[in-house]
Every structure is written in C-alpha cells, then in structure tokens.
Amino acid sequence: MPASIPTKSRSAARRLAATPRWLWWALAGCLLIGLWRLGALIVHDPLIALANSYDEVRYSACFGLYPDRPESVPPDRNSPAAPYSRYRFVAAKDPICYWSTELLFQGAAAALFHTEEAASGAKAHSVRWIGAFKILAMLALWFAFSIAWLRRREPWSALANGLLLPLLFADPANTIYLNTFYAEWTALLALYAVAGLILIHEGKPARGHAFALLALAAAALAVSKIQHIVLPFGIAVAMLALGRWRDRVWLWKGKALLIGALVGIIVQVVQLQRDSDAIRAINVFNQADVVFTAMLPNSSDPAATAQFLGLSPQCLQYSGKRAWQMPGFPADLCPELAKVSRSRELLALLHEPGMTLRIGWAGLANLHPWVAPGLGLVEGGDFAPLPAQFFSWSDLFAERPLLRTLLFGAPFVALIALLWRQRWRAWPRLLTVTVLTIVVTLGTLTVTVLGDGLADVPKQGHLVYNAALVWWIGALVVGWRSLFPATRRRA
Structure with a gap:
C-alpha cells in the first residue's frame, strides 16, 4: 500500500505535465482577469453591494x-x-x-x-x-475542478471551467452579493458544486468520497434558500431518468443527489413549521405577492379568481401591487389573504390554464435585468445604480430582447437537436449540461413565481441567468473544439 501512494502521485504529476501549454496560458489568463474583476468591486470605496431589502x-x-x-x-x-x-x-x-x-x-x-x-x-x-470568505470558497472550488479536469486529460472541459471565473462568477450581477448577508452567492456556489461533480464523474463508477460529496452539495443547495428547497430533488430525478433512458441503469449520481436533496428538504420543512410573528409576517407578504402580482393580474376574470381563492371583492383594488407597495399590512387590508393555502392556489392554476401560462411567461419576461433592480448598490447613495466602469452581462441582455430569447431558449432547442436520432452520443456531456440547465431554469422560475409572485423575479431567479450562461460557455467550447479534431483525438 505505501508503495502505491508515490506511484499514484507520479501518475497524477505526469498527467498534469502533459497539459498543453496553451491551456496553462488560458487558465492563467482566466484567473488573472477573474481576480481583477472581483477585486475591483470588492475593494471599491464606497462599498458596492446590494442594499438590504430586509432579506439580509x-x-x-x-x-x-x-x-x-x-x-x-x-x-x-x-x-x-x-x-x-x-x-x-x-x-x-x-x-x-x-x-x-x-x-x-x-x-x-x-x-x-x-x-x-x-x-x-x-x-x-x-x-x-464576508465577501473575502465567499471568494475564497469559490476559488477553492474553481481550482479543485480545474485540477480534476487536467488530471483526467480533458483540456476543453478544463477550459470551459476556467472561463466561468472571469465571465460568470466575476460578473457584478453575482458579485453584488459578496459583501452582503444575502444567500444568493452561497446558492450559486452550491449549484456549481453539484453540477461540477456530476460532470466530472460522467460515465465513471461510483466512489465513496464522490458519492458523499455530491450528497453534501445537494443538501447545501436545498438549505441555501427556501426558494431552492426542491431544486436538488428535481436535479436528482432528472439524473435518474437520464441514466435509465440512456444507459438502462439508475445512475449513482442520481441516488447521491436524492439522499442530499431529501436531507435538505427535511431541514427546510422543519424550518417552515417554526412559528413566530416575524415568520408569519413573511408568509403573509409572500402570499400577497403571489396573489396580487401574479394571479389576479394574469387572470382572465380577476373577480372570479378572487372568489375561488376566498377573497372578498375589496381585495381586488390591490391587484398589481407588491406587498410593500400596499398602504398597510396585507392581512389587515385583505383579511381573507391569510387563509389562502398553497393548495388552493394550485387548484386555481389548474382551474385556469390560461392564467398559468400567462404567469409563466410573465415570470420569464420579468427576469431582466439580471442585476437585481429596485435597490441601491453604492454606499451613501440614494438608490444609486452600478457605476458605469463595471461591465455586466445584465446591461447587454436587458437592452436586447432577442439576445434574452437566444440565451434562455437555446438549451431547449439544443435538447431537441441532441435527442434527434441520438445525436447526443457525440456529445454526452453536453446532453447532461443541457438537462441540468433546463431543470434549473424551469424549477427555479416555477418556485420563484409560486413562492413570491412577480415581486422580485430577477433576484429570486438569479440562478436562471447563471445556468443559461454556463450552458452557452460549454456549448461554445464544444463548438470550438470541433474545429480541432486532431486535438480532440489526442485529448
């Protein structure tokens, strides 16, 4: 056994030494640009961060x-x-x-x-x-995944992972959560860990540490925010279904995800059962946002929908208003609101499919801008926006609806293309990334809209943008790799 340790070390060293020189330069460039973008924002004076909307x-x-x-x-x-x-x-x-x-x-x-x-x-x-600790955690994951891809002699996958640092993690739409008590950055890191572990072990047999790490990452994602309580469970089901359909097996990755997701769900269910004035107030505010920003404005007959939910006619005057825009506590202005259950809301959505479709479309349309709107970003300012010297993909997508359509729609089109005559066999990992992107998009958007209405979609649905951009980075790297078949064969 002792003799095997240096042998494994030498083998890993040889694999790293065989890494193409261009890849080392590319990863070094990604690291330097990423650190420069991160550092410029986190040390900026005055502080640049998302202001407190009470969530903190x-x-x-x-x-x-x-x-x-x-x-x-x-x-x-x-x-x-x-x-x-x-x-x-x-x-x-x-x-x-x-x-x-x-x-x-x-x-x-x-x-x-x-x-x-x-x-x-x-x-x-x-x-x-707090921002420094969050950056260190992200860099630790980024380095771990980069080294893992290099040890597996997959340079293009290492490049795709490397590009995430300057293009995704360093984008102000994500970094405005660093110097805050918000949980959005933590949720992003947990999702990164889940997706990275799934992809690194694509087609690999189960290993004890990998199984445990994936389960732990799934639990961390489920516990990161109430909005993500079922997201790891959805990913687990998708991985199990994908393995059963593609390889006629129940993938061990799906089983690990399922265990971690169930642990996270149990923790969150216990949390939701806690009773206090503050928790009851938060639930009422969320209920008001669902009813008044999502359901009633998108109903073909708001009066009938209100009656179905058990609301009095006087509640209709608040349709279209966020909870904080109402002239008082929502349960005082509309007393029946506190009695509207989630099951009743779901029945109303099933009762009126047209309203359900309109709400879903409205949720997608309200994702922009990616930088959470409505809150100040500069210390000492009065709802000051992001300073002009900081570039964010949010500006590009917010101004161009066609680009947003391509950003969010491409993974769904790609799934159809990959499944057509089993073309996914040429790019099995791209199929996995596509499935993950679609699950994150649909799962996050659904829970956001049903849990908080259309009151705060850009902030609550921030993982949708991240998932879509990850897909595009991976797809573009796959496309570029196809231009160099000789390099692909050597890899």
Whole structure:
C-alpha cells in the first residue's frame, strides 16, 4: 500500500505535465482577469453591494449583526437606498434566524469580529470579510475542478471551467452579493458544486468520497434558500431518468443527489413549521405577492379568481401591487389573504390554464435585468445604480430582447437537436449540461413565481441567468473544439 501512494502521485504529476501549454496560458489568463474583476468591486470605496431589502436580516440576526447606525434606528429596519459597509453586534428584540448554508460564511466572519472586539475593542466591523470568505470558497472550488479536469486529460472541459471565473462568477450581477448577508452567492456556489461533480464523474463508477460529496452539495443547495428547497430533488430525478433512458441503469449520481436533496428538504420543512410573528409576517407578504402580482393580474376574470381563492371583492383594488407597495399590512387590508393555502392556489392554476401560462411567461419576461433592480448598490447613495466602469452581462441582455430569447431558449432547442436520432452520443456531456440547465431554469422560475409572485423575479431567479450562461460557455467550447479534431483525438 505505501508503495502505491508515490506511484499514484507520479501518475497524477505526469498527467498534469502533459497539459498543453496553451491551456496553462488560458487558465492563467482566466484567473488573472477573474481576480481583477472581483477585486475591483470588492475593494471599491464606497462599498458596492446590494442594499438590504430586509432579506439580509433573516441571516444576520442569527449572529446579532446589524448595520452600524444610530441607536434610534431599529436594528432590523431595512435600508433599500444603499448598502452598509460596517456592522456591529446589537441585542435585538425577538430576532428572526433563517437556517441556511450562508451561515457558514457569516459564522466565520462573526467569529473574526468577536476576536477583533476582544483584541482592539472595535465595535463596528467591515462586511468585506464576508465577501473575502465567499471568494475564497469559490476559488477553492474553481481550482479543485480545474485540477480534476487536467488530471483526467480533458483540456476543453478544463477550459470551459476556467472561463466561468472571469465571465460568470466575476460578473457584478453575482458579485453584488459578496459583501452582503444575502444567500444568493452561497446558492450559486452550491449549484456549481453539484453540477461540477456530476460532470466530472460522467460515465465513471461510483466512489465513496464522490458519492458523499455530491450528497453534501445537494443538501447545501436545498438549505441555501427556501426558494431552492426542491431544486436538488428535481436535479436528482432528472439524473435518474437520464441514466435509465440512456444507459438502462439508475445512475449513482442520481441516488447521491436524492439522499442530499431529501436531507435538505427535511431541514427546510422543519424550518417552515417554526412559528413566530416575524415568520408569519413573511408568509403573509409572500402570499400577497403571489396573489396580487401574479394571479389576479394574469387572470382572465380577476373577480372570479378572487372568489375561488376566498377573497372578498375589496381585495381586488390591490391587484398589481407588491406587498410593500400596499398602504398597510396585507392581512389587515385583505383579511381573507391569510387563509389562502398553497393548495388552493394550485387548484386555481389548474382551474385556469390560461392564467398559468400567462404567469409563466410573465415570470420569464420579468427576469431582466439580471442585476437585481429596485435597490441601491453604492454606499451613501440614494438608490444609486452600478457605476458605469463595471461591465455586466445584465446591461447587454436587458437592452436586447432577442439576445434574452437566444440565451434562455437555446438549451431547449439544443435538447431537441441532441435527442434527434441520438445525436447526443457525440456529445454526452453536453446532453447532461443541457438537462441540468433546463431543470434549473424551469424549477427555479416555477418556485420563484409560486413562492413570491412577480415581486422580485430577477433576484429570486438569479440562478436562471447563471445556468443559461454556463450552458452557452460549454456549448461554445464544444463548438470550438470541433474545429480541432486532431486535438480532440489526442485529448
């Protein structure tokens, strides 16, 4: 056994040494450009981050961390006009704490803040530490996957993974969540881990550590946000179905995903059963957004739909309004709203298919811009947008509906093309990426619309843009590779 360890090490070293020189240059370029784009935003002064829409408090309250503001300001008050770069520990009354994978980064930062207080007596702490921990986690995954592809002598897959850093992770639409207590970045990392592990082990037999890592990544994704509670389960079902159809086997990756997804679902179900005034208020706000921004505006007969849901006619006046735009607490303005169950909403959608289709189309149409709108991005500003010197794909897609159609529609067209006469056999991994992209798109958009209406689609559905861009990066690399068949054969 001891003699086998150096043999394996030498074998891995030989595989890395055989990596084409152009790939080393390409990966180095990806790393430098990615770090430059990340660094420019995370260290920018004043702070650039997404302002608090109250969602942050659900997580920061777990550690008693709130913006460094005058004591006369309630610690849990939102600050939509601009983000804060300094936070301090405050003993708030009845704090709400949402369980999330995001708490790993915040817990590390909170421990650092406590150490800083003990050492220097400082009371206000930089939120940029949370961003630093999140970047380190992403870079660790990126390096791990890059090395894994190189060891497998798959240069084009390594290139596709390398391009994700400068083109995707470093885009401001993602990096505005770094220096915040939002969970969007954590959800993206968990999805990256899930997809990367699936693709790296494409066609490979099960290994104990791989099985455990994939299950862990699926659980992390399910626990990252309430909106993603069933996403890993959908991915698991898709992988099981794909393996059964393609190879007549139940893929071990699907089984690992299923175990992790079920663990995550159990945690989230327990969380949803917790009872407090804050949680009940959040549920009412979400219910109001579903009914008043999605269902009633897209119904062919809003009065009949309201009656079917059990709402009084007076509630119709709030159709089209987000919960925070209503002149009071939604349950006070429309008392029947609190009694509208999710099952009743689903029955209404089944009862009126036309409304269901219109809601789905509206959800897709409301995805843009990718940079979450309605909240300030610059500290000290008044709903200030992203500074002009920072480029984001969001600007390009928001201004060109045709590009958005190509971005989101291409994977669905590709699936049909790959299945046609089993053309997927030439690109089996592209088929897997396509299936994953479609599951993430449909799953995320469905849960977003049914869970929060059309009130905040760009932010809640941010994984849709990421999945679509990953697909395009992979497809373009596959297309470019096809121009160099000799290189493909050597690989």
